[in-house]
Amino acid sequence: MSGKYKTPLLDELEKGPWPSFVTEIKKAAKKSPMADDELGQLEKSYRTKRGYWKHGGIVGVLGYGGGVIGRYSSLPEEFPGIAHFHTVRINQTSGFFYTAEALKMICDIWDKYGSGLTNMHGSTGDLVLLGTTTENLEAIFAEYSSRGWDLGGSGSAMRTPSCCVGPGRCEWSNIDTLDITYTLTQEFQDELHRPAFPYKFKIKTAGCAVDCVAAIARADLSIIGTWKGNIQIDQAEVKKYADAGMNIQAEIVEMCPTNCMSYNGTLKINDAECSRCMHCIAKMTKALRSGKEKGATLLVGSKAPIVVGSLLSWVIVPFIKVDAPYTELKDMIRKMIGWWDDTAKPRERIGEVIEAEGMRSFLEAIGVPAQPQQVKEPRKDPFFFWEESDFQK
Amino acid sequence: METAELQEKIFAYMEKMKGKKKLKEKDVIKALAEETTEAPDAVKKALRGMIDVGRLMYSYGGGASSVEIPSEEYLREKGLIK
Numbered sequence: 001m002s003g004k005y006k007t008p009l010l011d012e013l014e015k016g017p018w019p020s021f022v023t024e025i026k027k028a029a030k031k032s033p034m035a036d037d038e039l040g041q042l043e044k045s046y047r048t049k050r051g052y053w054k055h056g057g058i059v060g061v062l063g064y065g066g067g068v069i070g071r072y073s074s075l076p077e078e079f080p081g082i083a084h085f086h087t088v089r090i091n092q093t094s095g096f097f098y099t100a101e102a103l104k105m106i107c108d109i110w111d112k113y114g115s116g117l118t119n120m121h122g123s124t125g126d127l128v129l130l131g132t133t134t135e136n137l138e139a140i141f142a143e144y145s146s147r148g149w150d151l152g153g154s155g156s157a158m159r160t161p162s163c164c165v166g167p168g169r170c171e172w173s174n175i176d177t178l179d180i181t182y183t184l185t186q187e188f189q190d191e192l193h194r195p196a197f198p199y200k201f202k203i204k205t206a207g208c209a210v211d212c213v214a215a216i217a218r219a220d221l222s223i224i225g226t227w228k229g230n231i232q233i234d235q236a237e238v239k240k241y242a243d244a245g246m247n248i249q250a251e252i253v254e255m256c257p258t259n260c261m262s263y264n265g266t267l268k269i270n271d272a273e274c275s276r277c278m279h280c281i282a283k284m285t286k287a288l289r290s291g292k293e294k295g296a297t298l299l300v301g302s303k304a305p306i307v308v309g310s311l312l313s314w315v316i317v318p319f320i321k322v323d324a325p326y327t328e329l330k331d332m333i334r335k336m337i338g339w340w341d342d343t344a345k346p347r348e349r350i351g352e353v354i355e356a357e358g359m360r361s362f363l364e365a366i367g368v369p370a371q372p373q374q375v376k377e378p379r380k381d382p383f384f385f386w387e388e389s390d391f392q393k
Numbered sequence: 394m395e396t397a398e399l400q401e402k403i404f405a406y407m408e409k410m411k412g413k414k415k416l417k418e419k420d421v422i423k424a425l426a427e428e429t430t431e432a433p434d435a436v437k438k439a440l441r442g443m444i445d446v447g448r449l450m451y452s453y454g455g456g457a458s459s460v461e462i463p464s465e466e467y468l469r470e471k472g473l474i475k
Binding site: 056057059062064065066069070135137154156157194196198200346347 | 417418419441444445446447450451452453454455456457458461463464467470471472
């Protein structure tokens with residue numbers, strides 16, 4: 001079964017000290033004709049410098065509009081094993097925590113019905129299972145769902161929410177990212193599985209501004225843990241860092257983006273000027289802790305550069321309490337989505353719509369006042385559009 | 394209006410629009426709510442009922458989703474018809 005194709009170009013990618021996806025596909029090809037044909041087509045693509053995949057169309061499981069992405073080879077006679085090569089997305093666990101038993105079970109089902117190839121994880125966060133046929137889809141869904149798994153999001157839908165490891169492994173997390181993500185996933189089941197939006201909508205939750213889940217570069221809505229009040233300083237631990245050779249002036253004080261720190265044997269922080277970037281806390285983990293009143297900053301609008309250019313998120317709600325059952329957060333998300341859904345053209349992300357319509361329209365719709373923290377960068381043109389009534393006040 | 398009757402109207406609308414425009418779920422709900430004066434939520438429920446049994450299906454292209462009448466070939470592949 002394996003080794004049907006000579007792959008001199010792909011073989012080059014097995015050289016060197018790094019893990020190679022080619023090696024992994026070759027392993028899968030020993031028991032999967034799909035993986036073997038996938039190797040053959042990929043080698044041909046490298047040789048001809050052309051892609052041979054078609055994707056889209058009506059492919060999915062009954063009742064769901066997301067979670068399966070139809071993919072077909074444009075050379076089905078030459079590579080019959082991948083005439084159908086659909087992708088299945090499985091909703092990942094919050095923070096990507098799995099038991100070995102769970103992973104083995106996922107892979108065993110995939111070996112039974114698919115190519116055996118996986119991508120752990122896709123950039124949205126889902127477990128991505130690569131390559132199956134249309135006739136296997138309902139059986140795959142039945143097997144996974146009967147064991148407590150569900151499909152993830154795709155298309156014009158709420159995408160599977162994801163988060164950093166949060167309090168599961170990180171004591172600096174300001175919020176329970178795992179619980180927030182699980183709760184939002186349950187709350188927005190209809191939006192996740194029934195694509196009714198103008199385009200995709202991604203939610204990512206990070207426990208602090210270090211943003212290990214890269215929310216501000218990728219998510220339409222970033223929920224970033226933060227705090228109110230002063231950073232807690234243990235001066236004895238600060239001294240230990242200095243005694244151990246840390247150059248606190250250069251590595252901490254001069255790296256502070258708002259210049260709100262000073263050090264002269266004692267570390268001082270002007271908390272009113274602190275932007276909660278986490279640099280000092282992440283560098284001096286034993287000496288510094290975030291303030292005691294926890295919450296989140298909501299940022300909106302990032303995206304990859306598919307239709308227009310790439311965008312980074314910017315602050316919309318500087319501080320919101322995020323305690324279970326997260327009623328205020330859920331209401332805010334529904335307002336954001338509602339405005340976007342009513343305003344956007346097809347395939348426009350929320351960040352693009354805010355740029356087109358102006359921040360005023362968005363802020364009025366979600367009931368958030370204009371605030372200094374929302375200023376992302378100085379602009380020459382008026383991003384916040386004034387109305388005549390504003391000047392009469 | 395009975396759900397079955399509303400679903401027939403939805404199906405007729407989908408057939409009329411086939412090949413003319415990719416319809417999002419929202420487009421269908423809006424059009425049928427106007428045509429039948431049924432509440433949008435009633436149209437949505439009827440539409441979802443059709444999607445649940447495979448009479449209509451979600452489709453995907455270029456990153457965006459729409460609702461379509463599935464082809465017989467696809468229904469056969471899925472094992473929904475012989």
